Amino acid sequence: MNTPSWERVISILKKYNRFTLGCHLYPDGDAIGSLLALGLALAKAGKEVEMVLPEGIPLTFDFLPGIHQTVIYPSFQPEVVLSLDCAERARLQLPEELFDHDPVLVNIDHHISNDGFGHVNLILPEAAATGQIVFQLLRKSGFAMDAAIASALYTAIATDTGFFRYANTTGEVLSIAAKLVEEYQISPSFIAERVYEEKSFASIRLLAEVLSTLQVSENQRYSWMYLNQEMIRKYEVEMEEIDNYVNYTSSIRGIEVGLFFKETKPDVVKISWRSKAGVDVSRLAAHFGGGGHTRAAGCLVQGPLPAVMTEVLTFLHHYFEENMQERTDLMV
């Protein structure tokens, strides 16, 4: 892993004037919040900025101030491309033409699996969210912040920590959140309501169908459920809402690993992995070409849903057979 290049990133942000910002496919709160916060801060500093969300604005984050300044397609050639919360170059949602004049590619992320695909990389796996890195970047570089930027950063950090419930909720995370609330008068309850409490009716109906597929392994150590093309076609639900379903698998008492299989396209299965303790699911997902964090990871596997499920569940069964002793660690 490269040593964090704070100074290099800060000098690039100050020196150049034309920036395009992008994030990963199916952007979550951290990706969108980080993109928006850094984009708004650069624009506020008088830079020419384009924040690109090719799939449009997910309904869940429609409330964020400034979000409607994002564009579906970039309109100019930037000097610098900023990639946020994106672990792989292939997942960066920006058109290839944007790189025609070889802009400086800056990769800002907290995924441990990030391979450092940027010319300049600021990768801090210990950060709870990319939003935390962006907050520190703005503070260190002296770029001015405002309530819109603070809302975006708070949303980024809150979503990636499960609204301050996950193990990555450190004192520093809480102290940054407190600063955002105190200094910019943003409302945690309003953001929690919009992001966390408010679901579409269709998403709850779809959840009911998905939950009816929930199963627990014979050894009671892992659980899984699935979503197929037939269910997706029946309800109009954004992928961002569907992504959160996975937490039901790992919320079952005693379960160590939870899996959610999503047939996002025919014969393309996106698998979300969750773990409560002991098991590093980023390593398990890596076996299938994916990655992520210790307790939350993902991978994409080609093939018919039933065959992919059998393959992954067989792998997981063997993993637990070989790691029987880990259970005693969990009892401590």
Ligand SMILES: [Mn+2]
């Ligand atoms: Mn993130």
